[in-house]
Amino acid sequence: MRRSDFEKDHYAIRGGVPLKGEVAIGGAKNAALGIIAAAIMTDETVTIENMPDVRDTNVMLDAMKAIGVIVDRVDRHTVKINGSLVQNVNIEFESIKKIRASYYLIGALLGKYKEAEVPLPGGCNIGSRPIDQHQKGFRALGASVRIERGNIIAKAKDDRLYGAHIYLDVVTVGATINVMMASCMAEGKTIIENAAKEPHVVDVANFLNSCGANIKGAGTDVIRIRGVEKLHGTTYSIIPDQIEAGTFMCAAAVTQGDVLIKNVIPKHLESITAKLIEIGCTVEEFDDAVRVRNNGRTHRTQIKTLPYPGFPTDMQPQAGVILSLSEGISTITESIFENRFKYVDEITRMGANIKVEGNTAIIDGVSKYTGAHITAPDLRAGAALVLAGLVAEGVTVIDDIHLIERGYEDFDVKLRSLGAMIQKVDDSKAVQRFTLETAAVS
Ligand code: EPZ
Numbered sequence: 482m483r484r485s486d487f488e489k490d491h492y493a494i495r496g497g498v499p500l501k502g503e504v505a506i507g508g509a510k511n512a513a514l515g516i517i518a519a520a521i522m523t524d525e526t527v528t529i530e531n532m533p534d535v536r537d538t539n540v541m542l543d544a545m546k547a548i549g550v551i552v553d554r555v556d557r558h559t560v561k562i563n564g565s566l567v568q569n570v571n572i573e574f575e576s577i578k579k580i581r582a583s584y585y586l587i588g589a590l591l592g593k594y595k596e597a598e599v600p601l602p603g604g605c606n607i608g609s610r611p612i613d614q615h616q617k618g619f620r621a622l623g624a625s626v627r628i629e630r631g632n633i634i635a636k637a638k639d640d641r642l643y644g645a646h647i648y649l650d651v652v653t654v655g656a657t658i659n660v661m662m663a664s665c666m667a668e669g670k671t672i673i674e675n676a677a678k679e680p681h682v683v684d685v686a687n688f689l690n691s692c693g694a695n696i697k698g699a700g701t702d703v704i705r706i707r708g709v710e711k712l713h714g715t716t717y718s719i720i721p722d723q724i725e726a727g728t729f730m731c732a733a734a735v736t737q738g739d740v741l742i743k744n745v746i747p748k749h750l751e752s753i754t755a756k757l758i759e760i761g762c763t764v765e766e767f768d769d770a771v772r773v774r775n776n777g778r779t780h781r782t783q784i785k786t787l788p789y790p791g792f793p794t795d796m797q798p799q800a801g802v803i804l805s806l807s808e809g810i811s812t813i814t815e816s817i818f819e820n821r822f823k824y825v826d827e828i829t830r831m832g833a834n835i836k837v838e839g840n841t842a843i844i845d846g847v848s849k850y851t852g853a854h855i856t857a858p859d860l861r862a863g864a865a866l867v868l869a870g871l872v873a874e875g876v877t878v879i880d881d882i883h884l885i886e887r888g889y890e891d892f893d894v895k896l897r898s899l900g901a902m903i904q905k906v907d908d909s910k911a912v913q914r915f916t917l918e919t920a921a922v923s
Contacts, residue, residue, distance in 0.1 A: 482854075482909050487883040489905040492893060493912050494870030494877045495919040496852060500738035500899040506726045506745050508533040508558065508719035510888045512681035514582035515658045516688045516719060517541045518589040521550055521564025522662065523692050525714030529560050532719060536887040537580050544583070547574040564593075571598040571632075578602070578631075580887075581655070584612055587635055588659035591624055592666050595637035601628065607859055608818035614653050618660035621645040622667055644669030644708055652677050652788040657704070658685050665694040667708040676704045679789040680749045684720045691715040723749040724795045725889060726771070728864050730754070731799040732896070733773035734762045735806065735868050740899060743770045752792045756784060756800065760807055781809030781846060786817050798824045798865030804844045805833040806872065811844040823858035824865045830855055831873050852877040857884045864889060871901055876916050878906075 482491060508531035517538065520527040532538060534557050542560065546552050551563040570590045577583040578600045590597035602612065612633070616626045622642040624635045644667050649656055657677040662685075664671035676682070678700050686699030692712040698704045726745040733740035734757050747754070747766040754764045754771065760779040765772040781804065786794040794817040804811035805828060815821045822837045829835065831850040836843045852875035857863025863885035870877030879885075882905070885892060893903045902919045906912055 482878070482912070483880055485881070485883070489907045490881060490883050491906050491912075492867060492870065492879045492882050493904050493906045493915040494867065494879070495902040495915075495923055496850070496871050496873040496875070496877065497923060498736065498871070498900050498902055500733050500736045500740050500871070500896070500901060502899045503741040503743060504729055504895050504899060505743045506721045506729070507531070507890045509681050509684065509722040510535055510537055511654070511679075512684035512719050513538045514541055514580075515585050515681065515685040516717065517545065517562070518582070518585035519662050519685060519689055519692075520562040521545065521567060522589050522593045522666070523712035523714055524563075524565035526561055526563045527692070527714050528555070528716040529562065530558065530716065530718040532558050532560050533722065534558065534890050536883065537582065540577065540580050541582060544572065544574040544577040544586070548572055570594050570596050572600065581610065584615060584633070584655060585659060585662070587615065587619070587633055588662035591619060591635045591637065591642070592663045595640045595642060596635065598632050598634045600632050607821045612655070614649050614651060614656035615659045617650070618647050618656055618673075619663055621647045622660075622663055622671070624663075642667035644671040644706070646672045646674070648674040649676065654679050654682055657682050661686060661689065661696060661699070661704060661706060664706045665689055665696065665708065666711065669708055671706040671708070673704040673706070674702065676702050677788055678702060680720055680723055680746070688715070688717045691717050721745045724793065724861070726750055727753040727793065727796045728799055728868075728889070729895070730757060730764070730771065730773045731796070731803055732868050732871060734775045734779065735803045736871050737775050737777065738899070739772070739774040741770055741772045745769060745771055747771055752790060753796055756782060756792060760803070778848075779803060779807040781807050781811040783812045785814040788817070794818060794821065795861050797821055798862045799868055801825065801835070801842060801844065802828060802865045802868045805835055805846060806848070806850065807846040809846055811846065813842045813844065815840045821862070824862035827855040827858065827862070827866055828869050831869055831877070849874055851875055854878045854880070856880040857882055860884050860888045864892070867892065867896070867903070870903070871896070876912070876919070878912055
């Protein structure tokens with residue numbers, strides 16, 4: 482097995498166990514990343530609850546410490562942040578380049594200090610991921626923006642930002658959140674048209690309002706921000722992670738199991754629920770839980786990924802795994818990112834029959850997968866490969882699982898609690914041990 486910089490960077494999975502039982506969902510990673518950045522916009526202490534303990538948020542919190550922010554982890558899921566001692570607005574922290582959300586520091590620092598210098602974002606290689614709309618928003622507010630030495634440098638002329646009417650050319654979560662942050666202490670009123678409506682956009686707006694900002698309309702495509710003098714401290718609990726919940730819904734469906742997924746907001750899952758019901762699953766909604774059951778081979782369907790409330794692009798690989806085992810011909814069209822079918826090569830090695838033409842995958846359902854040695858290409862594709870391993874005949878080994886741990890807390894632990902035979906391993910000997918041990922019980 483390939484050496485890795487991360488220890489135990491592989492999953493061994495023996496498929497064939499229908500998942501049964503209950504699982505609790507953690508805080509939303511993509512809300513947490515925006516909220517961690519926004520937390521430094523006040524000089525008072527912010528307490529954030531339901532913080533997911535995943536690689537991306539931990540890298541972001543380490544970056545905060547590197548620029549002088551006081552970060553005190555009260556417990557695994559509660560963090561106190563105080564940004565009053567931020568020494569500079571120029572972030573040199575090396576590993577911040579590895580995550581996409583580094584760009585939120587531009588909006589937060591520009592909004593508070595009227596200037597910012599941050600490394601250009603990294604993140605999953607699922608597409609080009611430009612930040613032209615972020616720059617458009619900052620410039621509209623009166624900042625000069627330039628890219629130099631791999632950093633993006635934004636600076637408000639005469640140290641003030643002014644409210645503006647901004648029409649985003651594309652629906653973009655990142656730019657919507659960044660402009661909301663940059664404008665919440667600008668002078669006057671800002672309107673963001675064609676805004677993203679994702680639950681995590683609403684969560685960042687609600688967080689900022691709990692700090693004294695004046696943001697209305699988040700969750701619709703027009704957000705109105707009235708600039709305030711300053712922001713104060715708060716205690717805020719992050720919403721449940723829509724995509725972690727959707728991933729466990731798909732795990733229950735693809736293994737023909739019966740799982741109660743707790744700590745969710747069912748409304749955020751409606752497009753996923755609708756598709757699972759359409760292909761033959763049973764989904765029951767409760768106040769803060771959904772129960773997913775499936776006791777047969779799923780049917781074919783068509784999926785097109787769209788901004789919220791459409792089917793989420795972050796659920797596209799997971800849906801691809803289910804549909805490649807469904808009867809008939811299904812199609813998936815990925816309309817958000819240009820390179821989000823990298824999981825197809827990996828599940829093809831397990832027996833899938835998929836043809837990708839441009840941004841559409843034509844999926845001819847097969848009756849089974851067989852276990853193989855595969856590699857996680859990125860965060861959500863990696864999670865999809867785990868689902869494939871859960872149903873494949875025999876043992877599947879997945880490399881580079883650190884990419885999956887960017888966005889899933891205790892993924893293997895939670896799956897084992899539902900009966901899955903999955904183990905983090907660090908070498909071939911461990912795989913052999915796992916294979917022998919699980920052969921006896923399967
Ligand atoms: C956020 O990425 C999420 N990441 C992604 O989740 C998610 O897939 C995406 O939103 C869409 O929901 C975080 O929140 C950290 P976008 P983001 O700006 O903000 C184009 C995961 O798995 N665009 O909404 O980068 C862009 O190319 C990750 O958790 C521009 O053209 O996504 C894309 O086609 C993966 N110009 C589309 O908009 C810009 O300035 C949507 O991108 C910005 C974006």
